[in-house]
Amino acid sequence: MKNLKISQLLFAAFFFPVIAIVTLVLVSVNNMAIINQQSTVISENWLPSVRLVENINTKTADLRIKEFRHIMFTDEREISEVEDNIHKMKMDIEYTIREYQILIASEQEKSLFSAFRQQYDEYLDIQSNLLALSRKNDKAAAKAMLLGESFKAYEEYSDVLLKLSELNKRGADEASRYGDKVYDDAVRLMLILVVVISVIVVVVSIMISKHIISTLKTVQDAMARMADGDLSGRIQGLGRSEMGELAQSYNQSAAKIADITVQLTNVADNTASSANDLSATMSQVESNSRLMLEQVEQVATALNEMASTAQEMSQNAVQADASTDAAMSNVATGNQSLSESDEIAVKIGKAIDESAQIVNQLKDYSTEIGSVIDVINTISEQTNLLALNAAIEAARAGEAGRGFAVVADEVRALAAKTQQSTIDIQSIISNLQAQAQKADRYMKSNAELTMESQRVAENVRSAFVGISNSVKAIAEINSMVATAATEQSSVTEEISRNITATVEMVNQNVHGVTNSSQSSRDLLREAEQQKQLLAFFKC
Template identity: 35%
Template sequence: MTIKAKLFLLMILAGLATVGTSAFGIYAELKGQDLAEKNYELRIKPIMNVEESVKLTNAITTQSLLALQHDPSGRTAAMHNHEIDVHLDVIQDGLAKLEEVNAKIAEITHRRDRSNQAQAALFATQEELTKVAFNPLLEKLEQGNYVGAQALLILTLSEVLPNFQQAAEHYEGILRTNMENELAATAERVEKDVWISSIVTVINVLIIVIIAGWIIRSVTSGLRAADRFATNLAEGNLSDTVTVDSRDEIAEIIDHMNTARDSLRNTLRHIGDASQQLASAAEETSAVSEQTDRGVARQMQEIEQVAAAMNEMTSTVEEVARNASDASQSAQSSNDSAKHGQTILGNAVNAVGILSDEIRQSSDTIDSLKAESEEIGKVLDVIGAIADQTNLLALNAAIEAARAGEHGRGFAVVAEEVRALASRTQGSTEEIHGMIDRLQSRSTAAVAAMQRAHDQVDHSTQAMSETEAALGEIAHGVSGINDLNFQIASAAEQQSAVAEEINRNVQTISQISEESAQGATQTKTASAELARLAEELQSRIAGFRL
């Protein structure tokens, strides 16, 4: 797994841990809120309603007592500066509010029977208090029956009101006890959730720490391997192979570094082998340089001998050039005479050739005439065949006309005329055949005579051509001799120039030989320096452990 994947896994686990812890905290918070809302709806709100009911009951009782003080026969009536309706309105409003509070209390259904029973007892005492005390008391006060109202207050209200107060106190006590128990349970749940959240957080942290330690260990192991590789490389140790167990980017780097180490080790081995070969080559070069020095000395001696021989050859070549020039002039005179005779004989050959061409053309014309007469004969054969066919068709037409009777007489006359015309055509064709046969026999005889004349002319032409060829060969031979003499003279001059050039080149070679001797000396010195460098390179390579 790559380092990027490991870090990504760590981030994912940390994120999941954070999300899980947050989700659990949110769940616990929502659960606490839900419990608080239920506790408020089922316990705190009913307690407030009970307290409100008790407060309203006390207020109605107080207002009833104040209303009784408006009795005109009493001593307290003069103490009030307002009408009794003020108190009666408060009593009526209190009764209405009491009904509303009772309705709110009735909406709540408890999970425990004890609470429901206490609630029912509260409703019963409240209803009894309203029916037997408050409503009759209000009615008597409205009627101005203060005596009856006072009697009702003393006899009935004083008896029923304590029952209601006791029921309210009992119901409120149960609600408060349930509230305290629920608050304790809620606190216990919250504490439990806190412990669970802490344990989950600790577990998540441990997992993250373990994975982070694993990642750090894999990375540091790779880094330690890289450090060990760098230390070996700095110490010149290329024989140890560094390995790691991980499969991340550092492992890839270590693999590449091992590959580079192998390549460097092979390169150093090749350099070592090459340095040995270089040392051997330097020694051989030094030996060759000494041998070259000796060879250059011998070469300079031989070059001096070649220069003397070239001077003698130059004198000989000049003498040969003069003799070749004299022979070239004599050969030129003989060549001119042979060319004149060859020209005269060539004109005669041309005239005979023209005669031979005319005879050949006449023979070709007669051959063409013979061929055309043969073509005419073929045409006449076709015409004869057509005449025979026409005669046969005319005969068939006459037969058909005879079968037709009177209707075929006109057609029979035409058929007879056609047959007569075909007969005349056959006769004319036979006469033309005879004329063409005579023409062909005479053409054959003329062609034979022309062929004999042409053969005789060809024989004469061949004899003159052979004579002309012989003269041409003589002229060519003389011309060749003249060219050879000229070439000899030119070659002699060129050889003289070449000899001079060779002489100059020999001097140049002598100078080059001296420079080569100096170069051989320098090569010998460079070979010694090269051998020293090769030994130094081998000593440096020996510092590495391959």
């Protein structure tokens, strides 16, 4: 058992109870299945069989009552009604018999049912003869058959039904008793298994507890000896269990502590020797630290003056950067205004081109109007000639053509006015064409001036771009100068703070060196006390 791990022991302690519990559960489940089977047989076979047999007996008794009523009635309608009821009852009895036949479970029950079936069929044959006699109104013969042959057949199959009922009741009782027996056996078996499991658990627990307590007592004794300063003791014979691994760890720790104790004793001797040397060194370091403090204070004063100069340079660079930004803004505004002026000049050029096109169209239209006036002038001349010819012809006609002569004079006068009007229009059109040509020359001149304005604006834009680039370059340089000055100021301030901190640290070092000198003396004293404490352990 020494080589068994605690986990294996605990597993063994719980494995057997678990197996026993599983066995108990399986046996219980099997017994409960048997009990459930018996209860199912009782509820689904024996009890339904008893109920169906009793129903058959009751219904056949009711059937005989209908036979009595058939014999008693003489009215044809009442007899027919009774016969219908008898037919329905026979169908119901047949259905109940078929239900019961499905539940037959033994040869004895099957034999009894066959006897019942045969006797009941004989009874039905007798019933058919009885009803036939009753319908022929031979009531006396029918009554004699009812109380004689029919009653005997009824009693015979009724006795068989009673035997079937008793058989099914006995089957139900036997199934119930068997279920009770299975239950009692299951209870006894579970009690036995509970006792066995309890005994196994108690025995295994006691064995494991004794083993663990014994092992822990060995380890406890070894640790008590270590607490008394004895590092030479070792734990043996605990095997490869967790306790054996714990004992091995204890042995390794004891050996390690013993080695460390020896080393600490040697270190204490060396510490005492070094403490004397450290005390002399600390005195020299204290003197050098005070000299360093004076030099660092001078550097701190120079750096403060440098930081002030760098801050002024940074402020000037920032002001120059702001002025450069303002110049850049003005250049951008002028460049934008020039762009707007250029856009306006382009729009004017387009408007002049469109006006020139309109003037050219007007010139073309005036030329076309002149052509139309020529045509009108030609028509008026021809009209004048026709009117003159008409006047001549009217004069030749004499008195008959006098009215026509008047009309011809009016036409000739109208043609003359038309010629004069066309002359006036021709003069106006000539003046209009002259003005259009003059306007065309002016439009072309304005277009050339607009193009010249655009070229000048382009040159100015190029100049603005150069100025803008130069101002940007200056702005970048100023920004770099400002950044550099700011960084220099920040660095200088940081150095100044660091120097100030260094002065403080040097002051602290001076105090520290002074304290270290005292500590070296204390260290020598502590080393002596350590040697005395380490002497407590026996390696």
